Amino acid sequence: MTPExxxxxxxxxxxxxxxxxxxxxxxxxxFYAITIVKIGGGH
Amino acid sequence: MASSPFMTGSAASTMPAHWRDFxxxxxPRVMTLVVFTGLCGLLAAPGHIHPxxxxxxxxxxxxxxxxxASLNQWYEADIDAKMKRTANRPLPAGRMDRQSALHFGVGLxxxxxxxxxxxxxxxAASILAVSILYYVFIYTIWLKPRTAQNIVIGGAAxxxxxxxxxxxxxGDVGALPVALFMLTxxxxxxxxxxxxxxxxxxxxxxxxxxxxVVSGExxxxxxxxxxxxxxxxxAMAPVLLRLTGLIYGLTxxxxxxxxxxxxFDVFRRRETDPSRMGPERRLFKYSILYLFALFGAVVVDRWxxx
Numbered sequence: 527m528t529p530e531x532x533x534x535x536x537x538x539x540x541x542x543x544x545x546x547x548x549x550x551x552x553x554x555x556x557f558y559a560i561t562i563v564k565i566g567g568g569h
Numbered sequence: 570m571a572s573s574p575f576m577t578g579s580a581a582s583t584m585p586a587h588w589r590d591f592x593x594x595x596x597p598r599v600m601t602l603v604v605f606t607g608l609c610g611l612l613a614a615p616g617h618i619h620p621x622x623x624x625x626x627x628x629x630x631x632x633x634x635x636x637x638a639s640l641n642q643w644y645e646a647d648i649d650a651k652m653k654r655t656a657n658r659p660l661p662a663g664r665m666d667r668q669s670a671l672h673f674g675v676g677l678x679x680x681x682x683x684x685x686x687x688x689x690x691x692x693a694a695s696i697l698a699v700s701i702l703y704y705v706f707i708y709t710i711w712l713k714p715r716t717a718q719n720i721v722i723g724g725a726a727x728x729x730x731x732x733x734x735x736x737x738x739x740g741d742v743g744a745l746p747v748a749l750f751m752l753t754x755x756x757x758x759x760x761x762x763x764x765x766x767x768x769x770x771x772x773x774x775x776x777x778x779x780x781x782v783v784s785g786e787x788x789x790x791x792x793x794x795x796x797x798x799x800x801x802x803x804a805m806a807p808v809l810l811r812l813t814g815l816i817y818g819l820t821x822x823x824x825x826x827x828x829x830x831x832x833f834d835v836f837r838r839r840e841t842d843p844s845r846m847g848p849e850r851r852l853f854k855y856s857i858l859y860l861f862a863l864f865g866a867v868v869v870d871r872w873x874x875x
Contacts (some may be wrong), residue, residue, distance in 0.1 A: 531584070538585045545588040556628075559621045560688050 588666035591673055593659055594642055595635030602860065603634040603730050606753060609864035610731030610746050613871040614738035616687075618689070625688040626737035630688040630730050632681035633697045637704040639674030639727070641691050643667055644709050651775040654768060689737040696736055700729035717783040720765075722798070724757030725750075731864070745867070748807045752863065755800035759793045759832055766790075767843040767850060786841060793852075794836035801825045804863060812866060814874040820866035831855055 527535070592771055607630040609622055613783045618626070642649065642660055650661035659665040677702050686694030707866045708723030735746035765772060765779045766789060772779035781789045808818040831852045 535584060538587055542588050556625065558784065560625060563619045563621045 584664075584670055587804070588658060590659035590664050591669075594639040594670055595677075596638040597635075599638065600634050602857070604631050605725065605732030605861060606749070606864050607631075607734040609868050610734030610749060611738055612734075612868045613731075613745060614735040615736045615743070618738045622688050624733065625738075626685060629685035629688070629694075629697060632677055632735055633685075634676035634730075636674050637701045638680055639670055639677060640701075640705045641709045643670040643674055644705070646670075648775045648777065652771040654771050685733075685737070690740045690741075691823060692740055693733050693736040696729060696733045696742075700726055700733065703729075707816055710732065713777065715778070716840065717778045718778045719778070719858065720761045720780070721758050721780040724761070725753055727757060728753035730732065742823040745812045748803070748810065748812060748870060749864070749867065751803040752800065753805065753860065755796055755803045756856065756860055759800065759828075760860075761847050762789050762793050762796075763802045763835060763853040765799050767846040767853075773842075787839070789836065790836045795834055797829060797832035801829055801857050807867070814870045816873060817863070817866040820862055828852075828855065828859050 588814060608627050611618070611626060636643060637670055642658055646658075646660035646667060649655035649658050655661065660667060678698075682694050682698045685697050704726035705743070708726055709720065712719040712723055731749040731753070732742060732746040736742055762780055765781050766786060773782050780792060784792075790843070804821045807813040808821060831848065834848045835852050840849075
């Protein structure tokens with residue numbers, strides 16, 4: 527793997543990690559909201 | 570037919586796929602119609618659902634559709650590579666390896682079904698699971714490469730969302746969502762075959778038995794007309810069964826009337842040059858507007874007369 531390719535791999539890994547992190551944060555908020563609704567008797 | 574789905578294509582990249590390619594794998598544009606019909610099924614259902622749970626239900630329908638689309642592309646990567654329209658998808662273009670697409674599709678399938686079950690009810694989750702399995706196994710793997718009627722039976726997969734949306738609210742399957750299922754089911758053949766008429770060369774190149782390739786254009790035009798007649802009956806059924814009111818009734822009457830006129834125009838033409846298929850393109854574009862209008866009218870009708 528050339529240094530350029532390695533740089534591109536790292537860049538992709540970084541952007542994928544960032545998107546995964548944002549998705550996980552969004553899911554934490556969603557699951558929290560679902561839990562509150564369910565506890566509150568919402569259906 | 571696709572070669573072994575476990576093989577990695579020669580063009581497959583060793584570079585990790587970009588996150589945008591995972592989004593592309595879910596066919597976001599196709600998802601629009603699925604989300605809209607699912608949302609309409611949910612909004613037209615008799616009953617109440619908390620907005621957070623309603624949002625989650627629609628999210629699950631979207632993710633389920635995305636999962637099915639990913640698995641479809643995982644299986645059909647070799648076929649997609651042969652068609653101009655699909656050659657630039659992440660797998661045939663070599664931007665993603667096949668195993669990543671498989672893992673993504675399976676993971677998304679389980680996640681969407683489990684989340685639907687936990688957030689709403691297990692009937693809605695079960696129908697979502699059936700719709701994903703139907704699209705992948707019945708349509709993609711079984712029917713599509715074998716029969717020219719693939720679109721008709723496979724179209725059922727796209728007709729599930731209003732039933733799922735409604736079941737998420739009520740916990741059962743009522744007459745209206747079944748009527749909407751029938752409408753979408755019989756709408757799919759004229760919608761898709763109108764497209765297949767002017768992109769015929771693509772399907773020929775991929776050796777897919779699409780109706781214009783196998784039976785010819787005249788037979789396709791006849792089938793479009795045949796299914797339009799059944800679709801028209803399905804569109805008027807909710808009114809005749811008193812499941813909807815005047816707003817849907819008028820929208821269905823006018824919208825279907827125009828659909829029938831456009832479909833008849835396609836039926837009586839014998840044009841074979843795709844560049845001169847204006848009425849065929851018009852029917853395809855109008856069919857999308859038609860489905861949006863009728864589903865929108867169901868919701869407005871329910872909210873006005875409820």
